[in-house]
Amino acid sequence: MEPRYLRQLAEIVDLGSLSRAAAALNVTQPTLSRNMKSLEAHVGAPLLKRGRYGVSPTAIGAALAREGRMIRDAMGQAEGELRQWRQGQEGRLRVAVGAMLARSIMPGFVAQLLQSKWNVGLRVSVDGAERLLDRVRRAEIDVAISPAQVHYAADDLTQTWMFEDRIGLYCGERHPLAGRRKVSVADLVAATWVTVGVLSGAQDTTAEILGKIGIQGAQTAIEFSGDVSMALNLVDTGHYLIAAPERLMRHLDDPRRFVRLPFSADMPRRDIALWRRRDMDEHPLIEEFSRRFLAYVQAQDEAQEQG
Numbered sequence: 083m084e085p086r087y088l089r090q091l092a093e094i095v096d097l098g099s100l101s102r103a104a105a106a107l108n109v110t111q112p113t114l115s116r117n118m119k120s121l122e123a124h125v126g127a128p129l130l131k132r133g134r135y136g137v138s139p140t141a142i143g144a145a146l147a148r149e150g151r152m153i154r155d156a157m158g159q160a161e162g163e164l165r166q167w168r169q170g171q172e173g174r175l176r177v178a179v180g181a182m183l184a185r186s187i188m189p190g191f192v193a194q195l196l197q198s199k200w201n202v203g204l205r206v207s208v209d210g211a212e213r214l215l216d217r218v219r220r221a222e223i224d225v226a227i228s229p230a231q232v233h234y235a236a237d238d239l240t241q242t243w244m245f246e247d248r249i250g251l252y253c254g255e256r257h258p259l260a261g262r263r264k265v266s267v268a269d270l271v272a273a274t275w276v277t278v279g280v281l282s283g284a285q286d287t288t289a290e291i292l293g294k295i296g297i298q299g300a301q302t303a304i305e306f307s308g309d310v311s312m313a314l315n316l317v318d319t320g321h322y323l324i325a326a327p328e329r330l331m332r333h334l335d336d337p338r339r340f341v342r343l344p345f346s347a348d349m350p351r352r353d354i355a356l357w358r359r360r361d362m363d364e365h366p367l368i369e370e371f372s373r374r375f376l377a378y379v380q381a382q383d384e385a386q387e388q389g
Contacts, residue, residue, distance in 0.1 A: 178214055187333050229354065231352070243353060251265075251342070253317065276306065276316050278314075
């Protein structure tokens with residue numbers, strides 16, 4: 083089976099048109115049609131269905147298009163590596179973080195990396211906490227910055243501990259509990275909560291976290307996975323509470339003020355670690371990235387203490 087044809091099939095399926103795919107691939111439409119007929123002959127079944135609004139895949143066509151996308155992505159990655167090598171870069175690093183890190187520490191850290199002119203091609207993506215380690219396993223990314231405590235086996239991965247964090251309970255400035263010197267279990271049970279993506283999936287839900295500190299029966303209005311913006315917007319209205327990592331909330335890249343509720347309890351840990359596959363242990367780019375990230379966080383903590 084010709085890999086090039088699978089890549090072309092993926093382009094046709096994604097664009098829904100042979101003519102648009104031919105233009106994107108810089109080939110003629112007759113050539114593309116011949117290639118698809120050759121692929122169909124090899125498979126022994128139609129791959130595309132032609133309809134009023136373009137083409138769509140058959141069941142086997144959709145399955146082969148998925149493989150074609152992987153080939154396309156791999157070729158794109160290889161071309162990127164070559165481009166960076168020609169530009170004299172030291173290498174390339176793919177990093178993914180959770181939603182809370184993306185809204186707190188990462189914007190300033192990435193800006194510092196750019197100013198330092200570190201000669202490395204860096205790709206940063208954001209994903210739900212429940213998917214980060216799976217993406218490391220599948221070699222889709224090189225590094226995940228994610229909670230150190232996980233609820234499933236991670237024996238095939240290794241972590242470098244970055245910093246300690248604990249869950250805190252927060253409200254917006256307009257919430258009735260915002261001005262309290264002390265909140266009770268009854269106050270928290272009566273409140274309505276939202277859950278952010280960093281606490282879902284592989285991590286505890288808000289109900290589980292509250293249960294660990296003796297708060298049973300609290301109502302969760304909605305759970306957001308993969309994004310924290312909508313959850314913070316709801317908390318800012320003054321009608322909802324949120325459980326979130328304290329250190330990340332202190333570094334939140336947001337002009338609004340969120341109030342940490344004065345509730346005395348042994349709050350669950352939510353430390354942050356840098357995860358990688360075992361075959362990437364002692365990789366020089368990862369080691370340097372880890373060093374720079376930790377130094378940035380420590381500098382930001384010192385600046386907050388002095389301010």
